[in-house]
Amino acid sequence: MSEATAINVAARASLWLKPHRIVLILIALGLALCAIFFMRWDWLPQYWAMGLMGIWRALWILAVTCALGFALAVPLGLAQAGGPIWFSAPAKVFCTIIRGTPLLLQLWLLYYGLGSIFPQYPWIRESWLWPYLRQAWPYGVVALTFSFAGYEGEVMRGAFAGVPRGQLEAARAFGMSRWKIFRRIWLPQAFYRALPTLTGETVLQLKSTPLVATISVIDIFAVSSKVRQDTYLTYEPLLLLALIYMTITGILVFVFSRIEARIPVKIG
């Protein structure tokens, strides 16, 4: 091993193992041990399966709403960036309304508001959609999808507008059709531009998923509420819940940083 790499490794280790940091880590470990030994965790085996189910459901909602929301954000951004006024104006109004009102209110508006309107129409009750409309989760998915689309649509607008004109002009000079320009040039470059914000938006979306528990969808947050009701414990379920969300956030950030690292930095 050469001297330079040895110094490098030592420098990296000393970054983490400064004296004050060792003390802080020990204090944190002590607090964690106190939490493990002095708080009550005997309810854990009983709710273990339910909790895993809740985590799975939260992740599922996160993945579906992010995918659908992004699919909706692309036309929203495109309409605002280069569309004629009768496309861009509705898209702008949609984004403004979604970004200007709380997600909780949108969720309750859909679930309680629309949910109370639907049963009044016989043709809705007879349609094939009715079995879904009677459940809570479709409203949650729609509200979260719209929310993601509203915020990400604004990002995509900037990303589409930020692609250099010359790129599009060159594509046109090559005789590409408009669809092909969009598919091969405009969308990929806009996507690369939007990618760094996508990490943040996905984490924000993860932090929004517990709201669906307020309309009786059983995600991990609802499970922790049930534990609190059943066992009369206040802190333990909430602390574990915070830890679970922090872990998921950490994994998300790590995965996205790996994806970002694969994408060429130099564009345009």
Place this chain on the structure above:
Amino acid sequence: MAPGWGGTLLVGLLHSLEIAIGATCLGLLIGTAGAFGKLYGGPVTRDLLAVYTTVVRAVPELVLILLLYYAGTDLINQVLAAMGYSRVDISGLAAGIFVLGFVQGAYSTEVIRGAILAIPQGQIEAARAYGMPPGLMLRRITLPAMLPFAIPGLANLWLIATKDTALLAVVGFFELTLATRQAAGVTKAYLIFYLAAGVLYLAVTLFSNLVIGRVEARSRRGMPSVKEAR
């Protein structure tokens, strides 16, 4: 029902705005202190602040609100009991402001830290060279010079604060969303009341945007335009 349900909604809106303003002010205080701690503090302060901002930004607001709401009121009551006083009921307003302000503080710490770093270093060095004491430098140089860089981020935080007040409905604080839920539940006119509440929130956002635009233009006067710089 003398004022009608519309009056209930407006009272809810008032409570929402009170909380949002209080939380933003508390968040600004925490954020300024946090930013200075992160930039100029000792190693322990810096690490603790990093933990604070990371944890708060990684955990859903709803979970934090529940945790801080119960933990905060519990802690105060235990301290009071230990000092020999009787238990007090913490007002929802104070608890809401504290909880949201604590969350806002983590975000404003990052915004203000970034803004201070964006100040041209020469200005701060010049102030030091003039022999300004730190307090005077903060008041005369750092805070005014960082403001144009911080205002867009802080304005965003204000908009988030107005919307985050809705989450307090879950812990039973009477603000616009909970008022709407009660009004809608009693009258069974769900759609109308939720739409009305949506319009109220939207009006707050649009009005804020108007004011923010003015403030931003004023704080940026004399600086090169962002559009021209691109």
